[in-house]
Amino acid sequence: xxxxxxxxxxxxxxxxxxxxxxxxxxxxxxxxxxxxxxxxxxxxxxxxxxxxxxxxxxxxxxxxxxxxxxxxxxxxxxxxxxxxxxxxxxxxxxxxxxxxxxxxxxxxxxxxxxxxxxxxxxxxxxxxxxxxxxxxxxxxxxxxxxxxxxxxxxxxxxxxxxxxxxxxxxxxxxxxxxxxxxxxxxxxxxxxxxxxxxxxxxxxxxxxxxxxxxxxxxxxxxxxxxxxxxxxxxxxxxxxxx
Numbered sequence: 001x002x003x004x005x006x007x008x009x010x011x012x013x014x015x016x017x018x019x020x021x022x023x024x025x026x027x028x029x030x031x032x033x034x035x036x037x038x039x040x041x042x043x044x045x046x047x048x049x050x051x052x053x054x055x056x057x058x059x060x061x062x063x064x065x066x067x068x069x070x071x072x073x074x075x076x077x078x079x080x081x082x083x084x085x086x087x088x089x090x091x092x093x094x095x096x097x098x099x100x101x102x103x104x105x106x107x108x109x110x111x112x113x114x115x116x117x118x119x120x121x122x123x124x125x126x127x128x129x130x131x132x133x134x135x136x137x138x139x140x141x142x143x144x145x146x147x148x149x150x151x152x153x154x155x156x157x158x159x160x161x162x163x164x165x166x167x168x169x170x171x172x173x174x175x176x177x178x179x180x181x182x183x184x185x186x187x188x189x190x191x192x193x194x195x196x197x198x199x200x201x202x203x204x205x206x207x208x209x210x211x212x213x214x215x216x217x218x219x220x221x222x223x224x225x226x227x228x229x230x231x232x233x234x235x236x237x238x239x240x241x242x
Contacts, residue, residue, distance in 0.1 A: 001024075001029060001030065001031045001032070001052045001053075002031075002032045002033075002034070002050065002051045002052055003020060003031055003032070003033050003034075003051055003052060003053050003054070003055065004033075004034050004035075004036065004042065004046075004050075004051045004053075004054045004055065005017065005033060005034070005035045005036070005055045006035075006036045006039050006042045006054065006055065006056045006057060006060075006065070006068065007035075007036075007037065007055070007056075007057040007060070007084065008037045008038070008057065008060040008061055009037075009057070010037065012057070012084070012105065012107065013035045013037070015106075015107050016055060016084075016107055016112065017033055017035065019107065019109050019112040019113070020033060020112065020116070021033075022109070023112065023113055023116045027116075027120075034051075038060075039056075039060055039064075039065070039067075039068040042068070043068065043071055043072075043075075046072070046075060046076075047075075048075055048076035048078075048079075049076065049078075051079070051080075052080065052119065053080040053081075053082060053100070053119050054072065054079055054080065054081050054082065055082050055084055055103070056068060056069055056072075056081055056082065056083055056084065057083075057084045057085065058083055058084065058085040059085060059086070065083060065084075065085070066097070069081050069083070069097045069099060070097060073097060073098070077161065078144070080100040080119060080122070081097070081099045081100055082099065082100055082101045082102070082103055082115065083099050083101075083102045083103065084103045084104075084105060084107070085102075085103075085104065085105060086104065086105045086106075098197065098198075100119075100122075101115055101118070103115065128142065128143045128182065129141065129142050129143070130142075130143060130146060130158075130175075130178065130179065132156070132158065132166070132168040132170050132175075133168055133169065133170070134166045134167055134168055135167070139166055139168075141158070141160055141166075143179070143182055143184065143185075143195075144184075144195075144197065145160050145161050146158065146159070146160060146161075146179070146195055147159045147160060147161055147163075147194070147195055147198045147209050147210065147213065148192065148193060148194040148195060148198075148209060148213070148215070149172070149175050149176075149179070149192075149193050150191060150192050150193075150215075151171075151172035151190075151191030151192075152191075154169070155167045155168065155169065156168045156169070156170050156171065156172055156175055158175075159213070161198060161210065163210075163212065163213075172191050172193075175193070176193055179193060180193070183232070184196050184197050184232075186225070186228060186229065186232075188207055188215065188217035188218065188225055189215070189216065189217050189218050190218075192215060192217075194207060194209060194215065195209075196229055196232045196233075198210050199229060202217075202225070202226055202229040202230075203226060205217060205219055205222060
């Protein structure tokens with residue numbers, strides 16, 4: 001497992017490195033760590049899929065963590081970015097940038113261990129694939145890459161994160177039975193299932209996905225749906241104050 005730490009404070013890097021190596025020792029795994037005190041140096045060296053996770057300090061000299069996270073997203077939309085900071089003021093930025101988690105300083109060993117457990121589970125979960133036929137073509141999409149599915153007449157329309165559209169004869173009921181077992185997927189309307197990891201905004205009757213797709217959701221259940229989405233988002237961040 002390769003991990004990057006981007007932080008302009010040497011002591012904070014050392015503390016996090018110590019906890020990560022302790023986690024690796026206790027779990028009999030290997031963690032390789034690259035540490036950067038300058039976000040620009042990190043970006044210069046960075047390539048997609050280079051790291052399993054990136055721990056990114058928000059308050060740094062030069063480029064701040066939020067700006068750096070935005071540049072990471074341009075290079076690698078799938079990167080697992082964890083914000084580190086002494087203040088929770090940038091939680092909204094974490095939502096819009098689809099940051100994986102939010103780690104408050106001073107760094108807590110139990111919190112780091114819990115986060116590493118989540119990352120390990122995420123790596124396993126991301127291996128799940130959804131199999132279907134688009135005409136006569138056999139297709140397979142990772143759950144994480146599916147933005148949403150919609151029933152349209154006798155067909156199932158499947159959209160991936162690159163906005164590619166697939167059409168399958170699989171029934172919506174069959175697809176929902178498979179995907180709804182994964183906590184990322186939420187039924188927002190009859191015949192419409194979305195991946196909450198790709199949601200940009202969820203309010204006023206419209207679900208916005210990746211700043212591009214706008215889908216109406218069940219108005220009668222708007223409070224329940226909006227609350228479910230908020231609970232899902234905060235479930236990634238709720239332990240940051242511990």
